[in-house]
Each structure stands twice: as structure tokens, then as C-alpha cells.
Amino acid sequence: MTTVNLTLKDPARLDVDTLVVGVARTPDGPVVVGEPLAKGPLKALMSTAPALGVTGAVDEVVRVPAPSGVKATVVALVGLGDHEAHGGADATSPGGERVRRAAGAAVRQLRGTASVGIALPAVDADAVGAVAEGALLGAYDFTRYRTGTETAVERLEVVTPRARDTAAKAAARRAAVVAGAVHGTRDLVNTAPLDLYPAAFADVARAAAKGTKIKVQVMDEKELAAGGYGGLVGVGQGSSRPPRLVRLDWAPSRARGSVALVGKGITFDSGGLSIKPAKGMETMKSDMAGAAAVLHTVLAAAELELPVRVTGWLCLAENMPSGTAQRPSDVITQRGGTTVEVLNTDAEGRLVLADGLVAACEEDPDVVVDVATLTGAQVVALGTRVSAVMGTDDVRAAVVSAAERAGEQFWPMPLPTELRASLKSQVADLANIGDRMGGMLVAGLFLKEFVGTTPWAHLDIAGPSFNEGSAHGYTPPGGTGVAVRTLVTWLEGLTER
Numbered sequence: 001m002t003t004v005n006l007t008l009k010d011p012a013r014l015d016v017d018t019l020v021v022g023v024a025r026t027p028d029g030p031v032v033v034g035e036p037l038a039k040g041p042l043k044a045l046m047s048t049a050p051a052l053g054v055t056g057a058v059d060e061v062v063r064v065p066a067p068s069g070v071k072a073t074v075v076a077l078v079g080l081g082d083h084e085a086h087g088g089a090d091a092t093s094p095g096g097e098r099v100r101r102a103a104g105a106a107v108r109q110l111r112g113t114a115s116v117g118i119a120l121p122a123v124d125a126d127a128v129g130a131v132a133e134g135a136l137l138g139a140y141d142f143t144r145y146r147t148g149t150e151t152a153v154e155r156l157e158v159v160t161p162r163a164r165d166t167a168a169k170a171a172a173r174r175a176a177v178v179a180g181a182v183h184g185t186r187d188l189v190n191t192a193p194l195d196l197y198p199a200a201f202a203d204v205a206r207a208a209a210k211g212t213k214i215k216v217q218v219m220d221e222k223e224l225a226a227g228g229y230g231g232l233v234g235v236g237q238g239s240s241r242p243p244r245l246v247r248l249d250w251a252p253s254r255a256r257g258s259v260a261l262v263g264k265g266i267t268f269d270s271g272g273l274s275i276k277p278a279k280g281m282e283t284m285k286s287d288m289a290g291a292a293a294v295l296h297t298v299l300a301a302a303e304l305e306l307p308v309r310v311t312g313w314l315c316l317a318e319n320m321p322s323g324t325a326q327r328p329s330d331v332i333t334q335r336g337g338t339t340v341e342v343l344n345t346d347a348e349g350r351l352v353l354a355d356g357l358v359a360a361c362e363e364d365p366d367v368v369v370d371v372a373t374l375t376g377a378q379v380v381a382l383g384t385r386v387s388a389v390m391g392t393d394d395v396r397a398a399v400v401s402a403a404e405r406a407g408e409q410f411w412p413m414p415l416p417t418e419l420r421a422s423l424k425s426q427v428a429d430l431a432n433i434g435d436r437m438g439g440m441l442v443a444g445l446f447l448k449e450f451v452g453t454t455p456w457a458h459l460d461i462a463g464p465s466f467n468e469g470s471a472h473g474y475t476p477p478g479g480t481g482v483a484v485r486t487l488v489t490w491l492e493g494l495t496e497r
């Protein structure tokens with residue numbers, strides 16, 4: 001586990017292996033951000049910077065031998081992007097995202113270095129939090145299936161004039177909790193589906209909550225059948241590894257309001273009998289990213305002792321084809337009695353979520369938010385780095401605004417009533433598929449049928465939850481842990497009212 005410490009020291013005097021310094025791009029070439037270093041020991045170095053390939057571009061990290069006057073062995077120049085893009089090199093971008101990404105890019109690319117000092121602009125508590133969070137997020141390594149040893153950076157020293165301030169210290173502590181939650185989410189997403197099946201996921205949740213004040217209840221397949229959870233039972237019945245519904249409850253005594261979070265937890269989505277082509281299945285171990293984000297958001301809420309009640313629901317099933325699998329045309333009865341004709345077994349997420357949403361709303365929370373890798377249409381609409389938010393206007397807006405503060409990209413999407421007609425079934429209350437056009441919105445409209453009058457938001461994270469490309473900023477390949485930062489920030493906002 002990487003540790004982070006705040007320090008008032010002159011960066012040049014820091015006792016670390018590598019010192020990270022921010023470099024911004026200007027029309028006249030790269031400039032060091034931070035007066036003392038720019039005018040002092042790094043002045044001569046910067047005259048050769050362009051020849052060394054330093055441009056200041058985002059994600060760029062150039063390592064050079066430390067000049068005399070710098071105690072570290074190596075100086076790493078990390079790009080902050082255009083000098084003017086955020087109103088000058090020292091200005092903080094919305095949500096601190098510019099320094100968060102730079103810190104992450106540097107620490108990620110410094111893998112193998114034991115100790116790293118970070119001298120990025122961190123002038124207030126928010127910026128300190130962003131730098132610490134980015135650095136920790138960049139220090140991620142998924143080593144479960146590797147025979148080698150851990151190589152992520154071990155010790156981080158963040159330079160800031162605020163090192164002694166209570167607010168900055170609290171921000172650094174929060175960053176550690178949030179980064180831990182994001183790492184936990186990434187770990188679950190990256191775990192092979194052979195090892196992470198519904199009961200195993202439930203065990204992970206139970207183990208993680210042990211020693212906290214979170215109460216955990218696990219419903220097995222018999223209890224699910226008895227309780228009328230037809231979606232979880234139907235989707236899970238093709239697998240030899242049966243479904244689970246996990247309920248996590250963080251209920252602080254001085255709670256200001258209550259929130260329910262519902263996560264899609266398909267531990268592997270083969271499509272079922274409506275089987276996916278091989279290519280489409282390659283990333284489907286990540287189809288439980290919503291449930292993983294919900295689990296780790298509840299854990300973070302408890303660790304941060306947020307004064308709001310948070311109940312998490314993990315809808316866990318493995319979607320497999322077999323002689324016992326549900327068939328296209330089967331009719332299931334969701335929790336609460338709504339019947340659904342399953343025309344496509346690959347539209348399984350909405351079936352397990354419908355049960356989870358009904359169960360969550362039965363407890364009458366102030367607001368319910370579901371998180372799901374729900375549709376390929378989400379990726380078509382917004383690409384791989386922007387998530388979608390649908391639902392009740394004010395909840396949707398609150399999530400978008402929390403995402404901005406957290407440095408995640410969530411974009412508001414509509415739920416056009418005219419698309420609802422396409423979900424009509426010839427035989428049941430609803431069909432599980434409708435118009436292909438606007439598929440993300442159709443899925444949202446399906447879910448809307450199950451929340452009643454509870455204020456609600458639906459987060460479709462299909463693209464952003466799993467990075468199929470190469471690393472960037474603080475984001476590694478594979479599981480990204482998206483939505484955790486937004487949800488924690490949103491919960492904090494609820495407690496500040």
C-alpha cells in the first residue's frame with residue numbers, strides 16, 4: 001500500500017528517489033510551474049528541456065538526472081498541458097483534474113521507484129486533495145495473477161504550503177480513503193470471472209465490511225426464489241454458480257437522510273442463449289463494475305463516517321447459456337409483481353437491477369441511484385470516457401455536478417416518453433428490449449418502471465468502467481473504478497446541507 005505525506009519542505013531538499021515537477025506548454029516552449037524551482041536549480045535544466053523532448057504535453061513524463069542543488073537522484077518532468085488552458089499554469093482546473101491527472105501520470109510511469117516527491121501546484125486544501133488522490137490512483141498495480149513482486153511507488157511526499165493545515169490534512173486523508181475505494185473497485189473488475197462468481201463476490205463484501213459498522217445481509221438463490229426476485233433467478237439460472245443479492249447498510253446514528261445505491265453485478269456476461277460473439281465477450285468480466293463501485297462507495301462512506309444512511313444493493317448473477325438457462329420468450333415475474341417477457345437474454349442487466357431497485361425502494365429511501373454497465377449504446381453515444389446519467393431531473397443534475405467536483409465525466413441524458421411504447425410485450429407487462437435506436441434511453445425507461453415515485457438516477461458506465469486501451473493520467477488499463485469518486489462526492493454534498 002502506498003503512503004502519502006504532506007510536507008512544507010523545499011522540494012529541492014526532499015529526501016526522495018525522484019522529484020516530480022510540473023511543466024506547462026507555452027508558445028515559447030515548456031516552462032516549469034513553481035517559481036523557486038524555475039528560478040533556482042531547474043533553470044539551467046530547462047534550457048535543454050526541448051532538446052530532451054520535453055513539451056509539457058499531458059501524460060508526458062521525462063526523467064533526467066537531478067541537477068546539483070536537488071537532493072533527489074532523478075527529476076521527472078510531468079506535462080500539465082497548455083499554460084493558458086486553465087487560466088495560467090498555477091491555476092487549478094475544475095475539480096483539480098489537471099493536477100490530479102498529472103500526479104497520476106507521473107506516479108504511474110515511475111513504477112519501480114520506491115519514494116517520490118511531488119512538487120505540483122497545491123495551494124489550497126482542494127488542490128492538495130486532488131494531487132494526493134491522483135498520485136495514489138496512479139500508484140495502482142493489479143498483481144493477483146502475476147508471479148513477480150509489487151512495483152508501485154511506496155512512499156509519496158506531497159509538497160504544499162498548506163502541509164500543517166487541518167483542511168489540507170483532512171483532504172489528504174479523504175484522498176487515501178477514496179483512492180482505496182477506487183483501487184478496490186478496480187481489483188474486483190480485474191479479477192477473473194473464474195474466481196469472482198456471485199457467491200465469491202458476496203464473500204468479498206462480507207469480508208470487507210468486517211470490523212466496520214456496516215451490516216451485511218446475503219440472500220442466496222433459495223431466498224431469492226422465495227422472495228419473488230424473478231430477475232436475479234432468471235438471469236442466474238443458466239449458471240452452475242447461483243445468484244446472490246447483497247444488502248449493505250451504513251446507518252450512522254446522526255444520519256441526515258437516506259440513500260439507496262443499486263449496482264449491476266453480472267460477474268460474467270456471455271449473453272446467455274442470446275449469446276454474444278467472441279469479441280463482445282472479451283471484456284465481460286467487467287459487467288459487475290456497478291456493483292463493485294456500490295460496494296466500495298458504501299465502505300468509503302463508513303470510513304469517512306459520512307452522516308447519511310447509505311444502503312447498498314449488489315445484484316449478483318452470472319449470465320450463462322446452458323440447459324437450465326432462461327430462453328428468449330420466457331416470462332419472469334420481477335420482485336413486486338411486474339411480469340417481463342425476456343426476448344433477449346443479453347439484456348440481463350435491467351432484469352437483475354429491476355429486482356434490486358424494487359427491493360431498495362420498498363425501504364422508502366429519500367433517493368435511489370443505480371450504477372450499471374448497462375448498454376453498448378452508451379459507448380456508441382458518449383465514447384469510452386464519458387458516462388451517462390438519466391432519471392429524475394434534480395437527482396440527475398446533482399450527480400452531474402458531483403462528478404464535475406470529483407473530476408469524473410458524467411453527462412445528462414433524457415428519458416423520452418415516446419420510446420416507452422417500444423417496451424410493450426404481446427404477452428407480459430413489459431418486454432426486456434425495445435427500440436434499438438436510443439438503446440441506452442430505452443434501458444433507462446425500463447428501469448424507471450421499477451422505482452415508483454422515489455427520486456432516482458441511473459448511471460450507465462458501460463464504456464468508462466473498463467479501459468481497453470493503454471493507460472492515461474491516473475487511469476490504468478482494465479478496471480477504472482469509475483463512479484466511486486462521483487458517488488462519494490455526491491454523498492458528501494448531501495451531508496453539507
Ligand code: BES
Binds near residue numbers: 269375439462463
Ligand atoms: N453488459 C452489456 C452492455 C455492455 C456492452 C457493457 C459493452 C459494456 C460494453 C449488456 O448486458 C448488454 O449485453 N446489453 C445489450 C442490450 C441489448 C440486447 C438490448 C447491448 O447493449 O447490446
Ligand code: MN
Binds near residue numbers: 345348
Ligand atoms: Mn448482456
Ligand code: ZN
Binds near residue numbers: 348
Ligand atoms: Zn450485461
